[in-house]
Amino acid sequence: MHDRLHRSSGTGIATADAATAPFGGPWSRLPAAQQPDWADHESLPSTRERISRLPPLVDIAETDRLRADLAQVAQGRASLLQAGDCAEDLGECTAEHARVKIAVLSGLGGHMRRLFGLNVVQVGRMGGQFAKPRSYGVETVDGIELPVFRGHLVNSEEPTPRARRPDPLRMLDARTASEVVVREVRRHRDRGRATGYTDAGPWVSHEALVLDYEVPHLRRDGVDGRLLLGSTHLPWLGERTRDPGSAHTALLAAIANPVACKIGPSATPEQVVRLCRVLDPDRRPGRLVLITRMGHDRIGAALPGIIEAVRDSGHPVVWVCDPMHGNTVRTDEGHKTRHLSDIVAEARSFLGILRRYRLHPGGFHLEVTAADVTECVGGPVGDPAEVGKRYTSLCDPRLNPEQAHLFLTACA
Numbered sequence: 456m457h458d459r460l461h462r463s464s465g466t467g468i469a470t471a472d473a474a475t476a477p478f479g480g481p482w483s484r485l486p487a488a489q490q491p492d493w494a495d496h497e498s499l500p501s502t503r504e505r506i507s508r509l510p511p512l513v514d515i516a517e518t519d520r521l522r523a524d525l526a527q528v529a530q531g532r533a534s535l536l537q538a539g540d541c542a543e544d545l546g547e548c549t550a551e552h553a554r555v556k557i558a559v560l561s562g563l564g565g566h567m568r569r570l571f572g573l574n575v576v577q578v579g580r581m582g583g584q585f586a587k588p589r590s591y592g593v594e595t596v597d598g599i600e601l602p603v604f605r606g607h608l609v610n611s612e613e614p615t616p617r618a619r620r621p622d623p624l625r626m627l628d629a630r631t632a633s634e635v636v637v638r639e640v641r642r643h644r645d646r647g648r649a650t651g652y653t654d655a656g657p658w659v660s661h662e663a664l665v666l667d668y669e670v671p672h673l674r675r676d677g678v679d680g681r682l683l684l685g686s687t688h689l690p691w692l693g694e695r696t697r698d699p700g701s702a703h704t705a706l707l708a709a710i711a712n713p714v715a716c717k718i719g720p721s722a723t724p725e726q727v728v729r730l731c732r733v734l735d736p737d738r739r740p741g742r743l744v745l746i747t748r749m750g751h752d753r754i755g756a757a758l759p760g761i762i763e764a765v766r767d768s769g770h771p772v773v774w775v776c777d778p779m780h781g782n783t784v785r786t787d788e789g790h791k792t793r794h795l796s797d798i799v800a801e802a803r804s805f806l807g808i809l810r811r812y813r814l815h816p817g818g819f820h821l822e823v824t825a826a827d828v829t830e831c832v833g834g835p836v837g838d839p840a841e842v843g844k845r846y847t848s849l850c851d852p853r854l855n856p857e858q859a860h861l862f863l864t865a866c867a
Contacts, residue, residue: 480670480709482702487666489588489695491609491621492602499623499667506630506671511685512582512637513659515676515711521658521688522713524576526741528773528817534573535744535775535818536564537660537689537715538859539580541851542587545607548632552825553639556581559825559856560657561643566860567818570867577656580822582636583687584661585609585629586668587850588695604849608665612849626668633659633686660715663690666702673710681711691715694748694780697722699729708733715744717777720757724764731770744773746820750781751801758808766812776805777820783851786839792852795833799865806866821862824853834858 493499527533538560556579564575585608594603596614604612604619608629611618640657663669663684672686684690690710694717696703707714714734718727727745735743745765749757765772778801782793802819809816829836829845830852836842846852854862 480673480706482666482670482705482709485700485702485705486698487696487702488698489664489693491605491623491665491667493621493623493667496621496623502623502626503667503671505627506668509630511672511674511683512630512633513683513685513688515681515683517658518683518688518712521576521578521656522739522741524656524658524741525713525744525773526739527574528576528815529740529771531815532573533576534567534571535576535578535773536560536567536821537578537580537746537775537818538563538821538823540584540824540848541580541822541853542606542849543581543584543632543636544849545585545628545632548635550635550639553581553636554643555825557640557643557657559823559859562856563823563859563863564656567863570863575818576658578658578660578689579640579656580660582633582640582659582661583629585632586662586664588662588664588693606849608668623667626665629668658688660689660691661687662693662696663687663703663707664693664696666706669706676711682709684710684712687712689713689715689744691717691744691746693717694719694721697730699726699733704730704733708736713742713744715746715775717746717748717780718761720749720753720781722757722761724760727761728764728768728770731765731768731772735770735772738770740771741773743770744775744817746775746777747805748777748780748820749801751778751797751804753781754801754804754808758805759812762808762812762814766814773817774805774809774814775817775820776802778802778805779820779822779851779854786842788840788843790830790842790846790852792839792842793831795831795854795858795862798831798833798854799862802862802866819863819866821859822851822853823859824848824855826855827857828853828855831855831858834861 564577586606602619778798782797
């Protein structure tokens with residue numbers, strides 16, 4: 456097969472033919488981990504095609520501005536705060552919910568600016584964070600083996616066989632919900648620029664996980680021919696999909712958006728340098744964000760060699776710390792949680808290591824909710840026994856706003 460592109464009338468953007476695009480790019484010949492088992496669902500081809508004919512959620516001028524903002528971070532002139540829900544809830548993708556989440560992100564960005572003395576590029580985990588990689592394909596609930604929940608883009612969290620069956624029509628629901636969120640983000644950004652607000656953003660980001668959703672969002676710029684991933688401003692590769700030879704890496708290597716990649720403790724310096732070569736061949740500041748997620752007890756051994764190798768390779772990456780994903784534990788009651796003390800410890804180690812190498816610690820990547828949840832231990836949640844009181848996350852535990860402010864203060 457081959458890529459077929461056709462011009463959408465009046466937009467200057469070419470839309471990908473979704474019936475062939477997922478199989479026509481360089482990613483089509485490479486392995487793709489963590490993909491839903493649609494079981495040859497009859498609606499899959501038409502769903503991809505419908506997405507391919509919709510306007511892109513973001514445009515290439517916006518992604519160029521974000522890349523310029525990230526270049527400021529790469530050069531030590533600004534910081535980055537990427538924060539939001541672990542997995543977005545389709546039921547919370549209203550304009551009102553989006554405005555509340557943007558307000559929390561903006562408040563955290565302002566707090567970070569005051570603490571660190573640099574303008575903050577604000578990027579939300581929102582407007583598309585509907586799919587989650589999972590360690591296992593099934594789970595047992597009340598003695599019944601079920602497909603694991605993979606995010607609202609794929610299936611439902613309800614523990615029934617019917618709800619857990621992957622349904623490609625959910626991709627259309629996710630696309631509609633994303634449009635609502637991105638519209639509010641754009642309005643907030645435009646108002647901020649009109650009033651002279653100095654921090655950059657907010658922008659939207661999500662893990663580019665499900666290729667049947669992402670590839671139909673590809674658009675060819677009608678002016679210079681660059682390829683835009685129109686589903687988000689900043690897509691990222693996860694720890695389970697960052698293989699340099701994977702379909703996901705090939706997809707992100709082909710697009711004009713700035714891109715990010717999670718780096719866990721199993722990554723070797725050689726692997727990370729190879730990723731940099733694939734994702735940032737021109738060594739352009741602002742093109743590539745590396746998000747480390749090591750664990751507070753492993754970062755000291757795992758990160759220095761990676762930093763040395765990337766520095767010596769000449770790639771001007773933005774270094775960001777995700778102190779959440781390597782520090783997940785379970786309470787005695789079985790709830791997944793994270794301890795604020797562990798999160799702070801990893802972040803402080805990250806800051807110290809980067810400064811030791813005379814490199815700029817670019818910022819933080821956090822799972823934060825606007826709600827007053829009790830999913831993580833620390834600050835207002837003083838005892839692990841309190842974790843289950845207000846636990847509403849669809850997947851992993853999130854900081855509440857007070858805990859997120861305490862985290863930033865402790866890192867300053």
